[in-house]
Amino acid sequence: MAARLLAHDVSDLCLGKPPLTSLPISATIRHALTALKSSDDTHITIWTCDHSSTHDCRCVGKICMVDIICYLCKQDNISSPSLALSSPVSALLTHVPGLIKHVDPSYSLVEAIDLMMNGAQNLVVPIKSKFSKRKQLWQLPSTAPTIHAGGREFCWLTQEDVMRFLLSSVGLFSPTAAYSIESLGIITTEILTINYHSPASKAVEAISTSLAELTSVAVIDNDGVLIGEISPFTLTYCDEMVAAAIMTLSAGDLMAYIDCGGPPEDITRVVETRLKERNLKGMLDEFAIYSSSIPYCNSSCGSSDEESVPLAITTRSGMYNRSERYSARIMRRAEAIVCHPGSSLVAVMVQAIAHRVSYVWVIEEDCSVVGIVKFSGMLKVFQEHLERMIDV
CATH class of the missing domain: 3.10.580.10 (CBS-domain)
Incomplete structure (x- = not known):
């Protein structure tokens, strides 16, 4: 039983997860607000994609309604919310390194937990998905849509995902799980x-x-x-x-x-x-x-x-x-x-x-x-x- 648990990798935790809703770094806060209101997701991911030579796509941050609310609460922004929403979406991104990590689907469960214990909140994982491309293509005025290289799609894993997975095997952690x-x-x-x-x-x-x-x-x-x-x-x-x-x-x-x-x-x-x-x-x-x-x-x-x-x-x-x-x-x-x-x-x-x-x-x-x-x-x-x- 313990061996089976240790044999799991992050791809096992990604089963059934939808692809991330994403916006390019060139978007504005208003674009992010529109995307949040139009999506079932609570977070929008922000990406930089260089398809000219490296074909590299990286998730550089995540934005939720709370980011926008706190931004509007700033003294300059509360007096002119319309102008504030025209600011670049990069104004909402945290500058704390390591919160988002790209990982390979073959990363083990133990490696994933290690990354989270070292500060990662979201692990971005490439997936094979049958979902429509609507999750990653936003037709926004004056903004190029985020099209990931090779048409790839991504999901992400959170601490909650890992905790849910561990709860399904909590009997293996006896008697620790019963301790106060x-x-x-x-x-x-x-x-x-x-x-x-x-x-x-x-x-x-x-x-x-x-x-x-x-x-x-x-x-x-x-x-x-x-x-x-x-x-x-x-x-x-x-x-x-x-x-x-x-x-x-x-x-x-x-x-x-x-x-x-x-x-x-x-x-x-x-x-x-x-x-x-x-x-x-x-x-x-x-x-x-x-x-x-x-x-x-x-x-x-x-x-x-x-x-x-x-x-x-x-x-x-x-x-x-x-x-x-x-x-x-x-x-x-x-x-x-x-x-x-x-x-x-x-x-x-x-x-x-x-x-x-x-x-x-x-x-x-x-x-x-x-x-x-x-x-x-x-x-x-x-x-x-x-x-x-x-x-x-």
Whole structure:
């Protein structure tokens, strides 16, 4: 059994994965925004392709709605969002090296985990696909479409893909998988937080950091109790006009704004009023168009007929009550996915994978925040276990 697991390579994890949606480096942020809204994917990959001599195509970055939201929150951009969206897409790319790695399909599972433990978030793998070329050809005005050399297509592997694969063979990691996360020493105490009553604008840098680190921003009260979170995983399913909400609302109100299928009407009016007060005409015009075309969330939002998902955290005495269901489109809400220091590794894995996040908040019985457990920490445990398998 262990030998079969170690024999797997990354091509086994790529089975059934669709090709990446891609844009050329010459695209603008508006092109990326259009592509995101037109695609089922949460991320758009950015490529440089030199077909003149080397026939080399390289993925140089990835962009999601959160990148655009944080970019629009910058002081110069919030006053003129239309101009900001005309900027080159390269303005959104991170300059941290090694986040994306091209690998051969024959890379072993162990090698893939090693790359991720060394900082890679996405492994780009060439695939043979029956999917249509629509995933990699975007007919954008004044922009050459990204056509990969030889008509090749690519998918990518994430930490979540590897964790799902390992979960399917978790019995091989006994008894390690049953150990508590506290005993394994994988609880990270350095976390990003913002007070419930603080302006959400103070969290912009933290949101950007949490996106890069695959974590989230905890929203806490004055006693350090976890109320909820501002998560890049939730913001990814939102509209770019959330930037207006971030710049005008408190952290608590922002959670309510992104919590349902549409923002509460009273909070939307607050955003519009504050945009007027700050004379942000460009953003106000964009927000007015946006708000006139979306459904509002009201007090009955929690009683819809959409699929029910249990609450992730129940706060003391019902304060800051949250609605009881997830939106069908916004797959995750502002509630935080939580566990306790005594939770087992496998239980935390299941929680994170079920909620499509790469982390779980760790809290005490009184809901005070202890820290966070990330996929990277879990992968470290499995990496060490696999190394012992190889040495045997």
